[in-house]
Amino acid sequence: MLRFAREVGSEGPVAVGGGGTQASSVNVREVTNEPRVVTAPAGVWEYEPSEMTVRCGAGTTLAELDAVLAAAGQMVPFDQHDDATVGGVLAVGHSGYRRLRYGHVRDLVLQTRHVDAAGEVVTAGGPTVKNVSGYDLCRLLVGSVGTLGFLAEVILRCVPVPLAQRWFTGAGVDPFELVAKLYRPSAIFADGSDVWVLIEGHPDDIDAEARSHAMSAMTPCDPPTWLPPDDRYVARTSHKPSELRGLLAGGSIGLAEVGVGVVHRATETHSIGAPTSANIALMEATKAKLDPTRRLNPHVRLW
Amino acid sequence: MLGADVRTGESELGLYGRDGSVLRGNADVVCLPTTTEQVRQITEICRNHGRPFVARGSGTGLAGGAVPVAGSVVISTAKMNRIGEINLDDRIAWVQPGVLNLDLSRALAPVGMHFAPDPSSQQVCSLGGNVANNSGGPHCLAYGVTTAHIAALEVVLPSGEVTVLGGIEADPVGYDLRGLFVGSEGTLGIATNIAVRLTPNPPAVATLLAAFDDVSEGAAAVGAIIAAGLVPAALEMMDQRAIEVVEAFAHAGYPTDAAAVLLVELDGQPAGVAAATQTVTDVANAHHATDVRVAADDAERALLWKGRKNAFGAVARIKPDYYLHDTVVPRSRLVDVLDAVYAAADAHDLVVVNVFHAGDGNLHPILSFDAREPGALERVHAAGRAIIAASIEAGGVLSGEHGIGLEKRDYMELMFGAHDLATQDAVREVFDPDGFANPLKVIPSGSRCSDSFSQHVPEGAWV
Numbered sequence: 001m002l003r004f005a006r007e008v009g010s011e012g013p014v015a016v017g018g019g020g021t022q023a024s025s026v027n028v029r030e031v032t033n034e035p036r037v038v039t040a041p042a043g044v045w046e047y048e049p050s051e052m053t054v055r056c057g058a059g060t061t062l063a064e065l066d067a068v069l070a071a072a073g074q075m076v077p078f079d080q081h082d083d084a085t086v087g088g089v090l091a092v093g094h095s096g097y098r099r100l101r102y103g104h105v106r107d108l109v110l111q112t113r114h115v116d117a118a119g120e121v122v123t124a125g126g127p128t129v130k131n132v133s134g135y136d137l138c139r140l141l142v143g144s145v146g147t148l149g150f151l152a153e154v155i156l157r158c159v160p161v162p163l164a165q166r167w168f169t170g171a172g173v174d175p176f177e178l179v180a181k182l183y184r185p186s187a188i189f190a191d192g193s194d195v196w197v198l199i200e201g202h203p204d205d206i207d208a209e210a211r212s213h214a215m216s217a218m219t220p221c222d223p224p225t226w227l228p229p230d231d232r233y234v235a236r237t238s239h240k241p242s243e244l245r246g247l248l249a250g251g252s253i254g255l256a257e258v259g260v261g262v263v264h265r266a267t268e269t270h271s272i273g274a275p276t277s278a279n280i281a282l283m284e285a286t287k288a289k290l291d292p293t294r295r296l297n298p299h300v301r302l303w
Numbered sequence: 304m305l306g307a308d309v310r311t312g313e314s315e316l317g318l319y320g321r322d323g324s325v326l327r328g329n330a331d332v333v334c335l336p337t338t339t340e341q342v343r344q345i346t347e348i349c350r351n352h353g354r355p356f357v358a359r360g361s362g363t364g365l366a367g368g369a370v371p372v373a374g375s376v377v378i379s380t381a382k383m384n385r386i387g388e389i390n391l392d393d394r395i396a397w398v399q400p401g402v403l404n405l406d407l408s409r410a411l412a413p414v415g416m417h418f419a420p421d422p423s424s425q426q427v428c429s430l431g432g433n434v435a436n437n438s439g440g441p442h443c444l445a446y447g448v449t450t451a452h453i454a455a456l457e458v459v460l461p462s463g464e465v466t467v468l469g470g471i472e473a474d475p476v477g478y479d480l481r482g483l484f485v486g487s488e489g490t491l492g493i494a495t496n497i498a499v500r501l502t503p504n505p506p507a508v509a510t511l512l513a514a515f516d517d518v519s520e521g522a523a524a525v526g527a528i529i530a531a532g533l534v535p536a537a538l539e540m541m542d543q544r545a546i547e548v549v550e551a552f553a554h555a556g557y558p559t560d561a562a563a564v565l566l567v568e569l570d571g572q573p574a575g576v577a578a579a580t581q582t583v584t585d586v587a588n589a590h591h592a593t594d595v596r597v598a599a600d601d602a603e604r605a606l607l608w609k610g611r612k613n614a615f616g617a618v619a620r621i622k623p624d625y626y627l628h629d630t631v632v633p634r635s636r637l638v639d640v641l642d643a644v645y646a647a648a649d650a651h652d653l654v655v656v657n658v659f660h661a662g663d664g665n666l667h668p669i670l671s672f673d674a675r676e677p678g679a680l681e682r683v684h685a686a687g688r689a690i691i692a693a694s695i696e697a698g699g700v701l702s703g704e705h706g707i708g709l710e711k712r713d714y715m716e717l718m719f720g721a722h723d724l725a726t727q728d729a730v731r732e733v734f735d736p737d738g739f740a741n742p743l744k745v746i747p748s749g750s751r752c753s754d755s756f757s758q759h760v761p762e763g764a765w766v
Contacts, residue, residue: 050526051633052534073532094474106479107451122726123719126700128631129444129663133701133711133718134745135727136437139450139482148478160532163575176392183506183572204574238474242392259394261473273476278466283477285733290726303477 001057001113001121001152007038008150010119013298014038016150018088019061021081024234025092026145027272027301035298040087040152044068052158053110053127058087058151074158077102080229087151093143094236097227100179100259101186101200106142108156114141114149117291127155140286146297148290162186162200168210169196170218175258176245181214188259189224190244192252196224228255233264237271275303308335308382319359319377323424324710326367333377339457339465339495342378346493347463349376350739357741358493360400360432363424365627366708368435368488373742378493380431386410387496393471394501395454400431400494404438407499416501419446423612434494437486439703441537441568441611444662446502450485457496458484461735471498483730488708489741491734505570508536509580510598512607513587514561518542521563522637524590525661528567529634531586533579537568538662539611542641545656545669552617555610558594565661566611614658614669621654621671626683628668628690632699637664643693644668650689651682665703666694692717713747 008014013035042059049072056065063082069075078089079096095105102108111125124137141148165186175190178197183205187198197218199206209215226232233255239247241261247253254265275283280303287294310316310333319330336342349356357375371377383399386407390396391414398407404425408417421440422428428438434456438449446452455469469481484491515521521540528535541549543562550557557564565587569579580597587595598604618625632640641657644666648655654671668690672679691701691714701711701718715724728746 048633048635050530051635052529093479103447103451106482107447116726120722123723124726126631126718127698128633128665128700128703131631131700131703134715134724135730136450136482136486137727137730139479139485140730142479142482143474144478160534180391183503201572202575202578205572208572208574238472240393240471241473242390242471245392257473261471275476276466278460278464279468279477279480282460282466282480282733286478286480286730289729289733 001041004038004041004150004152005115005119005121008115008119010117011295012036013295015297015299016040016087016091016146018059018085018091019081019083021084021229022088022092022094025094025236028299029301031299035295038150040085040150042085045153047072049074049158052129053155054158055127055153055155056086057153058085058090060086062086062089069158070161073161075161076108076156076158078105078108086154086156090142090151090154091144091146093145095260097257098186098198099257099262100188101184102159106139109138109142109154110157111155112138112141112151113153114151116149117293117296121152122149125155129157145300145302147287147300147302149296164203164206165198165200166206166210167196167198167221167223168215168218169194169221171195173217175248177214179259181212182209185259187257190248190256190258191254192248196221226255228264232266234267235265235269235271237263237265237269239263272301273303309333310335319362319379320371322359322362322364322367322369324365324367324370324708326370326710328370328372328375330371330377331374333379335379335382337382339459342459342493342495343463343465345376345378346459346461346739350461350463350737355739355742358431358435358489360429360435361403361427363428364432364436364708365629365705366702366710368708368741368744369432370708375741380429380493383495389414389501391501395471395498396501397496397498398430399496400429400434402430404428404430404433411501412504415504417504418499419443419452419502420449423615430497430499431494434485434497435487435489436705439660439665441539441660444538444660445534445536445570450482452500452502453481453485453497454500455498456481456484456494458492458494460492461737461740465495469498488745490731490745492740505536505572507573507576508568508570508604509576510604510607511567511569511580511583512557512596512598513565513567513583513592514558514594515563515565515591516561516593517591518563518641519638520590520592521565522634522641522661524565524587524592525637526634527586527590528583529662531582533569533582535567535579535583535662536570537566538660539566540564540659540661541566541611541614542657544654545614545658548617548620548656549610549614551620553610553613555606557610561593566607611658614656618656618669618671621656622673624672624674626670626672626687628666628670628687629702629705630691630694630699631663631665631703632694632697634661634664636697636699637661637666640666640693640697640699644690647686647689647693651686653682653686660703663703664699708744712743712745715745715747
């Protein structure tokens, strides 16, 4: 980690590279001086299944992390490319396709160590599942795309791998009824004509739900081959879950994560969010405090 | 002050100078607004008069977060108790900060939902307080702490501006300032409207009580339950003294000869819960449990929980005052830290009762004492320091639930280095450069180059 901190240094533009799998998710701007690229340390350094926490370098690939955890029947539900890095996934802050059940990716993080613009290591959060000691800088860092600091090491919370997973599909089904009637579906996809549902848990409970009235028009199917992330989606947009009703009724918009509000699109939809002026002021001030010379990932544009 | 309830009467101010901690401050002006606009106006007046302010929910905080120091005007949210829009598609409800935690879950029952964070004080504590403290509760191992259940916050910033942090859409743009605000203990502004995430009520619940005649077997059973692939909705442990005290008060049927009991709650769907119940029973027996009892119905379930939830109140039967500690340690070190807790209590001639959220290693040693005894409070603080040090040394944290507030502010250096604290302070300055919002809390003085207000705990406040 100290090597990484030295590489980041304290002067000159610098960028952090991960697995390069989410480049299309990040808005960029032109920069005059090309930043040097550094990579975070990798490796699973501490894992105790009975603690349900794992400590690893931010450069660790999901493939490596998944393999270590799977051996103990646990997982961290990132659901991104195998080549993606833990740090990259957290920095971009996009949740995987099972967010409906497992929550936002930011809530998987317990502790972070990052290298700041001064080249120093900062620790935030704590090693335990519950912790409220000081400001929650971990949440600030997730989704900041490296512009406030480069993640070096994280402690993540793990969950048990479910006993069983079953996919179902149906045409002309109201996906919002499924959100309301199923207990904790892991994913519900809709594209305007077809609906797919993933239910995980005890096999008998899945069978019982499959027999329920809400699922009467759904039939079991193989796991889809088009699950995001996938190259066919070139953009994703973010909506209120309730807005998906209107969007889907209006015709095919792409692949919607019902109950979550994310839509994966096959055609380019150039969008960058526009926060309120008060929030822009807060975010600019945060950036100015933590990276006064704007040297960290200068090419990234968040708003 | 404009249109809001303002209290300046002597007898009431005493109440507002205190919270659930042993700390006391000085309240000379207390406001009880009902709207966001009133909160905004009050903070503006405070700024114009150079007075800091402290927001107060129900005042149940245990770390002094709501104790007014440095001349802070108290802004109580007690009258901001309306539940607004409930949207089942978005799975959120907008609630004002004065809504009480359990009242919210009760109001959501008709639509089959609840608010997952369930602190032991949930009958009294407010949502605003839950946000300020990133509150936990027994169900947080499975469901997450408060921050995971807050979609958006309307806040009055120390600058007087009103803004919404976070949002209902899937991925709000920019930095997660909402996440930063949760757990900031009133130092970044005041939340005036809160979009809470709704959690569906589980169709099946099972509650078990397992008794052990050896504390380390009980603690080992906790780890084994997790390692078996279960995430219980709650996993609570109580030591022998806690059991004796609780049983005398609540008559919940706890075995008073047990060295420790585990209260386990499992929820979800019927087959999964049934399988998990069997697993927990098997694990308990494998760790030489002397008795494993599964609650037969809701009434028995409520009785088992009555014991646990009344532990703090029951402690008053030993001596009139108590100091409740709150640390979290890795589950594997629970027994070591417990030994250190007993040793610290013995060394300072104090009685200690232990209840804890064993599932996430959150310890609540309760030191029982009589504040009227000369020197008692000093002994309590000395024992407390030893407990905190032992917890951090074991790889734990400073606070699992209660926050830093005033009480643990000066212990932050045990957990964070100078640069870590400087970074936290820098972020605080973004929101509150002039130090109006709940000054002197969370970050130890000396981390900042300058403090607008007194550096020390002022006259009238005792620790």
